[in-house]
Amino acid sequence: MNKELKAAINSDDLLAKTWLSIGLSGYRGSLAHGTAGDIIDDVDVGGVFIAPKSHYFGLTNIEHIDRVCVADKFDFCLYEIRKYFRLMLKSNPNVLSWLWLPQNMYIQVSGWGKLIIERRDIFMSKAMYKSYGGYAYGQLKRMTHSCTDQAFQGKKRRERFEKFGYDCKNAAHLIRLLRMGIEALTTGEISVARHDAVELKEIKRGGWSLSKVEKEADRLQKLLDESYVRSSLPAKPDTKKAELLLMQILESQNLL
Numbered sequence: 001m002n003k004e005l006k007a008a009i010n011s012d013d014l015l016a017k018t019w020l021s022i023g024l025s026g027y028r029g030s031l032a033h034g035t036a037g038d039i040i041d042d043v044d045v046g047g048v049f050i051a052p053k054s055h056y057f058g059l060t061n062i063e064h065i066d067r068v069c070v071a072d073k074f075d076f077c078l079y080e081i082r083k084y085f086r087l088m089l090k091s092n093p094n095v096l097s098w099l100w101l102p103q104n105m106y107i108q109v110s111g112w113g114k115l116i117i118e119r120r121d122i123f124m125s126k127a128m129y130k131s132y133g134g135y136a137y138g139q140l141k142r143m144t145h146s147c148t149d150q151a152f153q154g155k156k157r158r159e160r161f162e163k164f165g166y167d168c169k170n171a172a173h174l175i176r177l178l179r180m181g182i183e184a185l186t187t188g189e190i191s192v193a194r195h196d197a198v199e200l201k202e203i204k205r206g207g208w209s210l211s212k213v214e215k216e217a218d219r220l221q222k223l224l225d226e227s228y229v230r231s232s233l234p235a236k237p238d239t240k241k242a243e244l245l246l247m248q249i250l251e252s253q254n255l256l
Contacts, residue, residue, distance in 0.1 A: 001108065004071070004073075005045070008070045008071040011070060012067055015070070015078075018049050018065055019049075021052075022047045022048065022078070022108055022110075023048055023050065023108075023110035023111075023112045023113035024047065024106075024108070024109055024112075024116060024117070025045065025046065025047035025078075025107040025108045025109075026047075026101045026106040026108075027043065027044065027101070027107065028044045028045070028077075028094070028097065028098065028101075028105075029042075029043075029044035029075075031043060031044065031105070032044075032097070032105045032192050032193065033176065033192060033197060033200070034194050034197035035176075035194060035197050042069065042075045043074050044075050044077070045077070046076075046078070046079075046094075046098050047076070047077075047078045047079070047108075048078070048081055048113065049078055049079070049080060050080070050112075050249075050253055051080045051081075055080065056250075062080055063082075065077075065078040066078075081246065081249065082246065085242055085246050088123040088237070088242070089123065089237050089239055090127075091123070091127040091128045092131060093128070093131050093132050093135050093180070096120075096124075096128075096190060099116065099123070100189065100190035100192050101192055102192065105192070105193075112253070115248075115249065116245070116249075119241070119245055122237060122238045122245065123237045123238075124184070124188050124189075124237070125233050125234045125236050125237045126228060126236075127235070127236050128184050129181065129185060129228040132177055132178070132180060132181025132184065133221070136173075136174050139173045140170075140174050140217060142170045143166050143167050143170040143174060143213070144167070144210075145167070160205075160206050163206065164210065165210055166210045166213070168205065169204050171203050171204070172200045172203040175216060175217065175220065176194065176196075178217060178221060181224050182224050185224070185227040185228055185233065186227050188232075
């Protein structure tokens with residue numbers, strides 16, 4: 001972990017306390033995809049932690065910790081391990097990707113974090129068709145909505161919307177999600193580090209017309225449909241194996 005990230009974590013009491021129980025963490029978003037380098041990108045950090053015993057046996061409830069713009073740079077998204085497993089069993093593209101990061105994108109991996117990565121095939125299924133397709137559709141809907149309607153948008157992103165008539169960053173996410181969904185259904189693996197990063201950065205900068213983005217999205221959606229039909233993956237994640245893995249990890253931490 002570099003000094004800048006460590007300082008950001010230590011600047012927030014809850015982050016610092018929770019980080020002691022992190023078993024799996026890494027960079028996500030544009031940095032992990034290889035599409036960073038634009039001033040509208042923050043550094044996204046994801047992590048999985050085991051909560052205090054009071055969460056499991058008492059009245060405390062800590063499932064999810066979000067922190068935005070810590071030290072003017074880092075966005076943190078941390079999940080308690082049971083919440084994380086539930087999201088993976090719903091085939092959430094964002095959290096599934098944490099199990100397929102390039103090695104240099106992991107920040108911290110404990111013994112139990114490594115075990116989840118080793119058993120990641122448990123969570124790969126044809127259910128990713130709906131999750132990737134659904135997330136892509138969300139980007140498509142937002143792509144042509146004025147950035148001024150979204151408070152988190154920065155000045156440069158709004159300027160691009162006004163110049164090109166659509167949100168270029170949403171467009172890049174749209175194309176990436178559809179391609180990742182096709183690849184995941186076809187290979188059973190998630191390609192987080194993008195081989196098409198140069199092209200995705202071009203889209204994010206406004207290098208494609210809106211009609212070109214829409215045409216490519218339509219083509220990819222058809223391929224996603226075909227990939228679903230042809231996929232050899234199971235229909236759903238293996239809930240039983242996931243539960244046994246989760247219990248194994250919690251037992252190893254003397255929580256059960």
